[in-house]
Amino acid sequence: MHDGGERRECVIALDVGGTSMKGALLDREMKPLGRLRRATPGRQGPRAVVAEISAAVCALAEQAASRGMTVRRAGVVVPGIVDEVAERAVYSANIGWSNLPLGAMLEETTGLPVTLGQDVRAGGAAECSLGAAGEARDVLFMPIDTGISAAVFCDGRPVRGLGYAGELGHVVIDPDGELCACGARGCLETLASAAAIAAAYSIRSGRMVDGAADVAALLADGDPDALAIWDRAVEALAAALAIFTTLFAPELIVLGGGLAQADGLLLNPLRVRLAERLTFQRLPELVRGKLGDEAGCLGAGLIAWRTAGSAAVPSPAAQAQRTQSL
Numbered sequence: 001m002h003d004g005g006e007r008r009e010c011v012i013a014l015d016v017g018g019t020s021m022k023g024a025l026l027d028r029e030m031k032p033l034g035r036l037r038r039a040t041p042g043r044q045g046p047r048a049v050v051a052e053i054s055a056a057v058c059a060l061a062e063q064a065a066s067r068g069m070t071v072r073r074a075g076v077v078v079p080g081i082v083d084e085v086a087e088r089a090v091y092s093a094n095i096g097w098s099n100l101p102l103g104a105m106l107e108e109t110t111g112l113p114v115t116l117g118q119d120v121r122a123g124g125a126a127e128c129s130l131g132a133a134g135e136a137r138d139v140l141f142m143p144i145d146t147g148i149s150a151a152v153f154c155d156g157r158p159v160r161g162l163g164y165a166g167e168l169g170h171v172v173i174d175p176d177g178e179l180c181a182c183g184a185r186g187c188l189e190t191l192a193s194a195a196a197i198a199a200a201y202s203i204r205s206g207r208m209v210d211g212a213a214d215v216a217a218l219l220a221d222g223d224p225d226a227l228a229i230w231d232r233a234v235e236a237l238a239a240a241l242a243i244f245t246t247l248f249a250p251e252l253i254v255l256g257g258g259l260a261q262a263d264g265l266l267l268n269p270l271r272v273r274l275a276e277r278l279t280f281q282r283l284p285e286l287v288r289g290k291l292g293d294e295a296g297c298l299g300a301g302l303i304a305w306r307t308a309g310s311a312a313v314p315s316p317a318a319q320a321q322r323t324q325s326l
């Protein structure tokens, strides 16, 4: 294909979250050319969510057509357990679908070739290719938000386990701890997710907070309850990361999600606590993700380009545009 034709090509990238969808048209340099934001109608059930995903992909296809661009493929990433090989959305507690052949369904409703992915593995792949991971090939990407999830990359490849791999948030840290949404007790998520930190602070102090960011602000002010809750969360994270490090020896751990924004408050003590727990193991570098909440959408674009048979060629010049709010 001649150069002029290649410049007119793009992929559709869509990151479907529990409450909102974030979409973009991305060229081969991973430069965003068009953007879209919609609510996810999660409360209306899986059927409504599938219809809205389909409508969002079609709206992006129309944007591409109006710009005279050819859509090579759509990449759609969704939360929960996703079997990328079978293109099935196996399970999502947020959205409520179960073993849905979502890739095939979207191809039928949009008339476009669609690659289905999982949001965290896609976000991790984006941090590996475009963000914080640099040259590292053994990487753990761990977003901490309402829940805690993770994506594992060994020698540059994602570990999938038919979609079940990476559930670090459900490693049991305190067997006598609180009941987790998954049914077990004392999972990492019950101690160190943003939601758990906010809830634990409110219970301990008797004062309501809007979220973990409020607890971080109180911590910076020296609030003793905030200090106790934060300390417990950091200790739980260090325990889980020490187990992971012993098994997988990552070079790099990339923390994503809202809680990682509390850079000095979280990463610094976590580095110290993790190092204290390790003896012979290789100490991984611990950094904050560079792509923020754009990671999933960029990852959707990467998997679309890859399955279109032509790898994206990210350009540094497109970096500034990528990290603007999509």
Ligand SMILES: [Zn+2]
Pocket (backbone or CB within 6 Å): 169, 170, 180, 181, 182, 183, 184, 187, 189
């Ligand atoms: Zn759990």
